[in-house]
Amino acid sequence: MDKLRKMALYCRVVELGSFVAAAQDQNVSPAIVGRHVSDLEAMLKVRLINRTTRSMEVTEVGHRYYQGCKISLAQLAALEQDMTNEEGEALSGIIRLAAPEGLGAPHLLSAIESFQGFYPNILFDLVLDNGQTDFISENVDLSIRLAISMQDSSLIVRKLTDTRLCFYAAPSYLAKHGTPKKLEDLDQHACLAFGASRFGDSWPIVTDMGLSKYRLPWRVVVNQTQFYRKALMKGMGIGLLPEIMVAEQAEDGSLTPLSLDVTLPEVGIYAVYPNREFQPKRVSLFLKHLAERFGKVE
Template structure:
């Protein structure tokens, strides 16, 4: 038995919860993964998992071994990283997770350029509007918007952007211009399907926060679809400035109620807590921070990293 390989396999099974998921990620067959785990259990003379038809759960002994195994694998990575500092070439795999709309418009060209600069890296970009479990899903770096929940991750704030109310000139010509937030209920509204506020939107105005009632007539779970609906004069909607700046510049969309906006949204880069930051991750974060400065509608900054 290759104890080091079995340890790596065990750790990914523990984090992903199933043999099949670990097999897919590791490029192995499910029987091969099962055999490695079984061989490790025989070597340790400890049952590592409670097995059920759906998922595996760590036993008490398995949890203890998992914590130590993770530290050992991290130490090996750190040793290899230290040796690799003498080389300028970045190698290995880099998995990046980001939101769909921003990812398609802005993140993908940034990552493509990073790949061009570091051709020996294998890069995977996963676009999804949910918050990924970085450890379980093997994500090296995630880009997240808004407030961050408390966790054992490290976060670095890179930028802030506005979210404003917009509509097409044709819609305003046909339906009139709302003069106050209270007027929005008289208009057709376009919004994300999963908006937690539903038929009310929190805004900030000259006199502080307020909540405006709306009447949604078009909903979608994709920012580009919503932008198309706005340009097609289907209604008024909220928009992230970096995603609509070109539409504002070309006058396909115009800002309405300019004294009111959603609360500004922060852009964070998030990665798993570790005693060291791999060179590939550090290099990508630096590349990302620099590249964001060129995106219209983003206010970039240099905020130290923090635990979240």
């Protein structure tokens, strides 16, 4: 077994949390797994995993080595695939894509469907989650994020498009409680907050001092877009969401956009991916496809 195979096996031990689980995953014996991890430790002259008969703990240097192994193995796989594709074979493989659950349907599903029309052998593992993406531990190729501004990081960031924030309420709520005209009017209304926003229990507004947080005694706080929209559609109150996530409801009239005398920030939609020298061809093609669909072609 060569060093690359040892590295891949070591990664499975770290990811699955045990030598036995990694052995079952790779269809080898636990003794073989242990021997090859020991081989790596001997070559590196460091302890990667502290183990007893009942438990194992990855050391600090073991975690750093795991992250480096994942990047190196991914770069090699991408390079090999690109070489294969140059021989004229059809593109294939899996794209693991992370995104906020509010963008899953219909936007990303539609993009995936149209992309697979061109490349039917490329499969998708779609992870819908409003949290931050750990590219290494979650083995993610590409992440879609919504943000007013992107913080500096070691990741590559590409803006796909912008969307506006807007206040929404159900026609039934407005018929019963009236339509607010000013931001201060919201004090007299039931308001719902989206808890998964990085602003938490506040709404972002633009003032003369810049971006500020506006907080009310929320009637309900929800951390999933689907349930947040449903709560608004049931007439439970007024909420704030990006227009792209409420386009269908605004079009069919189940939610009404509200114009208040307040300036709201634009939200950027970004594609984010690790800083890899060799990005898989399938990922770069899908990224281009997304940019075309969102109208921001480089």
